[in-house]
Amino acid sequence: MSSDDSFELLLEYMETELSFATSHYNDSYLDRRITARMRRTECETYGEYYEHVRSNPDEQRALLDSLSINVTGFFRNPEVWDGVRDVLRSLAGETDRIDIWSAACADGREPYSLSMIVHDEPQVDPSTVRILGTDISNEALQVAREGVYQESRTTSIGGELEYIDEYSQFIEYDSGENSYRVRDTIKQPVEFQRHDLINGDPKSGFDLVTCRNLFIYIDTEYKQSMLQTISESISQGGYLIIGKSETIPPEMKPVFSPVDNRNRIYQKQD
Ligand SMILES: C[S@@+](CC[C@H](N)C(=O)[O-])C[C@H]1O[C@@H](n2cnc3c(N)ncnc32)[C@H](O)[C@@H]1O
Numbered sequence: 001m002s003s004d005d006s007f008e009l010l011l012e013y014m015e016t017e018l019s020f021a022t023s024h025y026n027d028s029y030l031d032r033r034i035t036a037r038m039r040r041t042e043c044e045t046y047g048e049y050y051e052h053v054r055s056n057p058d059e060q061r062a063l064l065d066s067l068s069i070n071v072t073g074f075f076r077n078p079e080v081w082d083g084v085r086d087v088l089r090s091l092a093g094e095t096d097r098i099d100i101w102s103a104a105c106a107d108g109r110e111p112y113s114l115s116m117i118v119h120d121e122p123q124v125d126p127s128t129v130r131i132l133g134t135d136i137s138n139e140a141l142q143v144a145r146e147g148v149y150q151e152s153r154t155t156s157i158g159g160e161l162e163y164i165d166e167y168s169q170f171i172e173y174d175s176g177e178n179s180y181r182v183r184d185t186i187k188q189p190v191e192f193q194r195h196d197l198i199n200g201d202p203k204s205g206f207d208l209v210t211c212r213n214l215f216i217y218i219d220t221e222y223k224q225s226m227l228q229t230i231s232e233s234i235s236q237g238g239y240l241i242i243g244k245s246e247t248i249p250p251e252m253k254p255v256f257s258p259v260d261n262r263n264r265i266y267q268k269q270d
Helices: 003-016 027-040 046-054 057-067 078-094 109-120 138-146 157-161 220-233
Strands: 098-103 129-135 148-150 171-174 179-182 190-194 206-211 234-242 256-260 265-268
Touching: 003 027, 003 046, 027 046, 027 057, 046 057, 078 098, 078 109, 078 206, 078 234, 078 256, 078 265, 098 109, 109 129, 109 190, 129 138, 138 148, 138 190, 157 179, 206 220, 220 234
Parallel strands: 098 129, 098 206, 129 190, 206 234
Antiparallel strands: 148 179, 171 179, 234 265, 256 265
């Protein structure tokens, strides 16, 4: 069997037996993760790894864990948040109410960062802002609703929060637990809902949508339909922010004109 055939067989196995929707993700992403697991398990070929994973429940779990794409953080790519602040200032000058959708919000640190900026920015009245955080993962949403984040060897929550000078007004540090709890003022404008950007319906009336660091994993075919869903959800003149290493596919370029190229901020066209 060729290496390509074994790779395909492995993807089929992951889709049917491990219930991981490989078809939605791009092959190079899947390949990188699988190859890393092959190195760890000292398998030299896809075929050898396929046999190994089929007979080894621990490896099935390890493979699924390694594919987890829920990496996130408060104020991820801090420079982008200066751009977010600019967008919020211009929206505040134009409309009485600002609706924000943090799509694919993972464990909530992105929508809570939005809420913190809203509360930190003197030109924005927080009582006029609503933030919706959605994700496909119920587990991530559960953490998001709770709003408590554990500092660990690999995650410096305190470091992430440094973007805001006096973050302790927005989030409380518990030295006993070594964790951070989002304060009620910051939680108050934020609501969480499960939503699948590939199969779910569009929403409507949003002034700003952030959809960051999901497209990088997604197959081109689905990427365009996801952006279509997002575009229908944004009001005319509203804004879209994607991840720093992501791009708008050519077919969608007429819909989103760049406002801030470096920070991947776009405005929806008429
Ligand atoms: C890498 S995280 C990005 C989190 C955050 N936006 C950020 O940039 O830090 C990607 C998130 O996309 C979610 N996701 C994966 N497929 C999805 C889909 N079809 N619809 C909505 N969310 C999805 C995952 O559960 C994960 O929480």
